[in-house]
Amino acid sequence: MNLSIVLSTQQTQFQAATLSGAVEYNLAKIAALGYQGVELAVRDPQLVDVEALDALVKKYNLKVPAIGTGQAWGEEGLSFTDPDPAVRQAAIERINSHIPLAARFGAVIIIGLIRGIIKPGVDQHQAEEWLVEALAACSRAAAPDGVQLALEPINRYETTLINDAAQGMDLIDRVGTANFGLLLDTFHMNIEEPQIEESIRACGSRIFHFHVADSNRWHPGAGHLDFHSIISALYATGYAGFISGEFLPLPDAETAAAKNIAYWKRLSITG
Ligand code: LER
Ligand code: MN
Numbered sequence: 001m002n003l004s005i006v007l008s009t010q011q012t013q014f015q016a017a018t019l020s021g022a023v024e025y026n027l028a029k030i031a032a033l034g035y036q037g038v039e040l041a042v043r044d045p046q047l048v049d050v051e052a053l054d055a056l057v058k059k060y061n062l063k064v065p066a067i068g069t070g071q072a073w074g075e076e077g078l079s080f081t082d083p084d085p086a087v088r089q090a091a092i093e094r095i096n097s098h099i100p101l102a103a104r105f106g107a108v109i110i111i112g113l114i115r116g117i118i119k120p121g122v123d124q125h126q127a128e129e130w131l132v133e134a135l136a137a138c139s140r141a142a143a144p145d146g147v148q149l150a151l152e153p154i155n156r157y158e159t160t161l162i163n164d165a166a167q168g169m170d171l172i173d174r175v176g177t178a179n180f181g182l183l184l185d186t187f188h189m190n191i192e193e194p195q196i197e198e199s200i201r202a203c204g205s206r207i208f209h210f211h212v213a214d215s216n217r218w219h220p221g222a223g224h225l226d227f228h229s230i231i232s233a234l235y236a237t238g239y240a241g242f243i244s245g246e247f248l249p250l251p252d253a254e255t256a257a258a259k260n261i262a263y264w265k266r267l268s269i270t271g
Helices: 023-033 050-059 086-096 097-105 126-143 166-174 188-191 195-205 229-235 253-267
Strands: 002-010 038-041 064-070 106-110 149-151 180-185 207-212 243-245
Touching: 002 023, 002 229, 002 253, 023 050, 023 253, 050 097, 064 097, 086 097, 086 126, 097 106, 097 126, 106 126, 106 207, 126 149, 126 166, 166 180, 166 195, 180 188, 180 195, 188 195, 188 207, 195 207, 195 229, 207 229, 207 253, 229 253, 243 253
Parallel strands: 002 038, 002 243, 038 064, 064 106, 106 149, 149 180, 180 207, 207 243
Antiparallel strands: none
């Protein structure tokens, strides 16, 4: 089982980035706890010293399975579905600017909240068209570097666009590129999916990345999700990627990160 955990390279307002800032300190901690990977949340690749980051990741022998991009929405308001074409274009350019970083690490680029929400006055079909166009453009730009994009269905309280796996699969059909798939997150799935394991089976090989948090968005083991069943269903699809922890830093970040590792050891699922 390959385990990773989210680390934001900058301090962030996003509460479920379990770890943030103090990059070397946190990478050392992540490796010492027994993780094989670190999922990096990067608002803007221009703010990152890529050489130094790569050297640190190598120093601690960690893989980077995915790069999160949602802070460009949360902290700058960039989105694929903003009524202002300049904002949509800036969002596309921002995602494209992640491609070299993702290629270097062999990471998937996550499309979370940068897809946006349907803003007042914007028609649903129009927003979906903008979304499809942006995803097609970015996934085509990423393909020559072998980089995949993964859109995350996010619960209704955070966005009005693509809340569940079925909507995600429809979007995949509309975008029509082979390197565009989904990131499923158990916290959102617990709110939106009729049956979590069924939805995992329905997405099958289009699952490019996977987030875990328990029902209360604490670390796995702190809520009531049946992770044995969920992860068994995930591995049965042939998924061979990372199980990436994205949960609240409670009771504190280090304890949560350690409890996540201990939980998976106890559960002992092979994959
Ligand atoms: C990001 O991975 C996520 O799960 C969202 O809740 C972001 O707001
Ligand atoms: Mn997530």
